[in-house]
Amino acid sequence: MNQERVAASFQANADTVLRAAWHLTGDRGIAEDCTQEAFLRLMQQPDSMTDEHILPWLLRTAKNLAKDYLRSAEHSRTVPLEEHDAAGDPFADASARAALRAVMRLPEKYRLPMQLHFVEGYTIDETARLLHLRLNTAASLLRRGRKLLQKAYEEEMI
Amino acid sequence: MKTDALEVYIRAEKQIRLTAEQRAEMLAVIGSPAAAEQYSEKVYRQKRREIRWQRIEKWGGIAAVLTLVFCIGFLVRAGIRQNTVQITAPAVSEADLSGYLAHFAGKETVHIGRETPAYAYQQARRSQQEDLRQMQQDAELNAPRDSTYSGRFLPVLWWFTERCIVEQNALQTLKECEPLPVPAQLLGREYCVEDGILYMTVANTADTPLDWFAECGITSDKTGFHAEITMPQYAMSWLKDYYSGSINADATGRNVLHIPAHGCMEIAVPVPAEQRDLTEQLLTLNFYPVAGEKLSYHISLDSDEQVMPRAEEHRILRMAVEAEPAPWEKSGLS
Numbered sequence: 001m002n003q004e005r006v007a008a009s010f011q012a013n014a015d016t017v018l019r020a021a022w023h024l025t026g027d028r029g030i031a032e033d034c035t036q037e038a039f040l041r042l043m044q045q046p047d048s049m050t051d052e053h054i055l056p057w058l059l060r061t062a063k064n065l066a067k068d069y070l071r072s073a074e075h076s077r078t079v080p081l082e083e084h085d086a087a088g089d090p091f092a093d094a095s096a097r098a099a100l101r102a103v104m105r106l107p108e109k110y111r112l113p114m115q116l117h118f119v120e121g122y123t124i125d126e127t128a129r130l131l132h133l134r135l136n137t138a139a140s141l142l143r144r145g146r147k148l149l150q151k152a153y154e155e156e157m158i
Numbered sequence: 159m160k161t162d163a164l165e166v167y168i169r170a171e172k173q174i175r176l177t178a179e180q181r182a183e184m185l186a187v188i189g190s191p192a193a194a195e196q197y198s199e200k201v202y203r204q205k206r207r208e209i210r211w212q213r214i215e216k217w218g219g220i221a222a223v224l225t226l227v228f229c230i231g232f233l234v235r236a237g238i239r240q241n242t243v244q245i246t247a248p249a250v251s252e253a254d255l256s257g258y259l260a261h262f263a264g265k266e267t268v269h270i271g272r273e274t275p276a277y278a279y280q281q282a283r284r285s286q287q288e289d290l291r292q293m294q295q296d297a298e299l300n301a302p303r304d305s306t307y308s309g310r311f312l313p314v315l316w317w318f319t320e321r322c323i324v325e326q327n328a329l330q331t332l333k334e335c336e337p338l339p340v341p342a343q344l345l346g347r348e349y350c351v352e353d354g355i356l357y358m359t360v361a362n363t364a365d366t367p368l369d370w371f372a373e374c375g376i377t378s379d380k381t382g383f384h385a386e387i388t389m390p391q392y393a394m395s396w397l398k399d400y401y402s403g404s405i406n407a408d409a410t411g412r413n414v415l416h417i418p419a420h421g422c423m424e425i426a427v428p429v430p431a432e433q434r435d436l437t438e439q440l441l442t443l444n445f446y447p448v449a450g451e452k453l454s455y456h457i458s459l460d461s462d463e464q465v466m467p468r469a470e471e472h473r474i475l476r477m478a479v480e481a482e483p484a485p486w487e488k489s490g491l492s
Contacts, residue, residue, distance in 0.1 A: 003188065003189050006188055007185060007188060007189060010181075010184065010185060010188060014176055014184070015174070015175040015176060018174060018176060019171060019174050019175075022174055028174070031174075032176070032180065032184075035176075035184070036184050036188070039184070039188050040187070040188060043188070044204065046205075093170070095161070095170075096169060096170030097170070098166075099166040099167040099170045100167070100170050100171070102163060102167070103167055103171075114167075115171065118167070118168050118171075119168050119171045119172060149163050149167060150162075150163040150164070152163075153161075153163030153166065154163070157161075
């Protein structure tokens with residue numbers, strides 16, 4: 001894929017991919033690395049890839065890169081999320097910090113659908129297509145994820 | 159009032175984004191010439207792999223189709239063969255064979271060489287093989303299709319079995335023919351050279367078997383050679399009834415020709431190319447009886463690989479034939 005299309009895609013989707021990677025790693029720096037690597041790998045793809053397939057491909061690639069990182073030896077040398085937050089917390093608001101910790105407590109299968117639907121603004125149908133899920137499955141994940149998030153958030157706030 | 163966790167989460171999540179500096183930095187990496195070069199090379203390699211696979215798939219598909227067609231054709235062919243009719247009738251009758259011989263024997267002068275009864279017999283045998291082959295093809299074309307046949311799992315085995323039966327029938331056909339008459343003399347001979355091999359027929363008209371040590375060589379040339387006398391392969395297989403003699407090595411390794419009473423045999427002597435190119439060579443065949451006097455036959459070789467006898471020997475052969483006419487001359491077919 002030529003650099004102009006990759007750059008345009010980066011402008012449009014970089015934050016979405018960054019958040020998806022962050023959901024899996026819990027580390028901002030690692031998420032940034034995964035994001036950059038995902039876009040670099042996008043350059044290897046043929047120009048025939050359509051625009052609507054770019055974001056699903058980027059999310060899948062970022063997810064795989066994050067999993068590779070979690071399996072790697074480098075992961076064992078990084079600091080846990082709590083220590084990281086304590087060292088340089090980007091969220092001044094305590095409730096926001098609790099909400100993010102609550103999201104990280106959710107099973108992985110809930111995180112990405114919730115991000116795409118609630119944060120990025122995709123409809124349930126679009127979310128299902130982006131993640132290659134059935135519509136009912138995506139809706140069910142969102143409904144249950146919201147309940148679990150509420151419960152986890154309240155526990156974090158105590 | 160209960161706080162909606164989702165709203166807090168959405169608000170917090172949206173704070174996770176790249177800063178302007180980070181965006182510029184990443185874009186610089188993505189848009190750098192090094193990255194473009196690195197990934198363009200990867201793309202090139204990937205495309206090359208794809209093209210190679212496409213070629214493999216294309217030619218592999220063609221090869222698979224051809225193989226399939228060949229296998230189907232082979233099985234169909236084998237299926238046809240297993241329904242063929244066995245050929246048991248002799249392709250060349252005794253009368254046909256006598257006709258061949260009469261054609262040559264009825265001439266004013268017998269041209270010693272290719273047009274001899276032995277050579278004619280070989281021609282008849284070849285003609286018979288061609289007839290057999292033709293009959294086999296005709297029978298295959300006209301054979302009825304037997305759809306109830308259950309032996310299709312071993313068509314190849316059936317094919318070879320059938321071929322063996324046909325060969326055996328052809329041998330049986332030859333056995334049923336009368337042995338060829340031979341000129342009546344103690345050591346009659348017809349000889350010819352084919353493909354550098356001198357063939358000579360010797361006959362024993364005596365009432366007792368004869369055993370000779372045999373050797374041959376060129377005596378008139380300084381570079382003379384010595385050759386083993388061997389039995390031609392076809393004499394062992396197709397003409398073993400006609401040629402009743404045998405060659406066996408004795409204890410010293412010499413070849414002993416054994417010809418039973420009233421029997422005959424054909425011997426084959428490979429003549430070296432350098433000897434065949436020389437003119438007026440004198441080929442000597444020496445036969446040493448186990449008990450008795452040595453017999454020598456001298457044959458001159460001319461340049462066109464034909465063996466021509468000396469005039470005296472030619473006359474002797476004709477006289478021998480005239481002294482006791484052969485059966486085909488009696489039949490009047492000529």
